Amino acid sequence: MPRGGTFNLLVGGPKANWPADLTEKIVGPWIGVDRGTLRLIEHNVQPVAAIGDFDSLAAPELQRVRRNVKDIRQSQPEKDFTDTQMAVSVAFGDYGAEQVDIYGATGGRLDHFLANLFIVLEPQYKRYANRIRLIDKQNTISFYLPGHYQLRKEPDKNYLAFIPLTSIDHLSLLDEKYQLHDEPIPYPISLASNEFTGETGEFQFDTGVLCVIQSCDTYEARHE
Numbered sequence: 001m002p003r004g005g006t007f008n009l010l011v012g013g014p015k016a017n018w019p020a021d022l023t024e025k026i027v028g029p030w031i032g033v034d035r036g037t038l039r040l041i042e043h044n045v046q047p048v049a050a051i052g053d054f055d056s057l058a059a060p061e062l063q064r065v066r067r068n069v070k071d072i073r074q075s076q077p078e079k080d081f082t083d084t085q086m087a088v089s090v091a092f093g094d095y096g097a098e099q100v101d102i103y104g105a106t107g108g109r110l111d112h113f114l115a116n117l118f119i120v121l122e123p124q125y126k127r128y129a130n131r132i133r134l135i136d137k138q139n140t141i142s143f144y145l146p147g148h149y150q151l152r153k154e155p156d157k158n159y160l161a162f163i164p165l166t167s168i169d170h171l172s173l174l175d176e177k178y179q180l181h182d183e184p185i186p187y188p189i190s191l192a193s194n195e196f197t198g199e200t201g202e203f204q205f206d207t208g209v210l211c212v213i214q215s216c217d218t219y220e221a222r223h224e
Contacts, residue, residue: 010036052083168208
């Protein structure tokens with residue numbers, strides 16, 4: 001059983017939002033979440049675990065999952081937590097993950113995306129906030145608790161957004177293109193379309209939870 005390091009979760013969101021060559025380029029163990037488990041198997045990736053109620057799978061598909069995955073955690077469809085929340089708990093609690101990268105969590109149903117985005121606001125997951133990322137073909141979404149940080153620019157990402165998920169005190173964007181100095185942010189808002197001025201970006205804040213997104217335009221978006 002692998003322990004520690006980065007665990008990758010594949011949720012059942014649209015394949016169109018996956019980064020290019022997702023299952024070939026990403027290293028580390030995988031956990032499948034609901035239909036994400038079947039998609040991993042279809043791409044010849046052996047998940048270490050399968051999590052969810054599997055209500056999106058037909059009976060033959062579920063049997064295929066059972067034949068290919070040893071650690072299956074099946075829940076009832078009526079529950080007080082999402083499949084992704086359950087998978088994050090298993091990754092950190094049972095497998096000792098140091099980092100959890102979640103794919104397939106954007107696109108499709110907005111209620112599912114928002115549940116994934118807001119996961120770090122719940123008390124049982126908040127302590128892992130700095131260690132969770134949501135990643136798709138255009139965006140890397142990271143979360144931060146109060147502190148002073150230096151963020152490294154991803155080579156293909158041109159834009160940078162700071163999104164307070166709660167009220168935040170003394171937000172400073174120290175060397176980005178558009179700077180702030182000890183700014184109070186009383187409510188959630190998207191401070192969008194900022195940019196790095198070099199290979200890193202430095203920021204700090206004193207209270208709350210901050211979401212930071214590195215993003216790029218797709219070819220289609222640039223030519224609409």
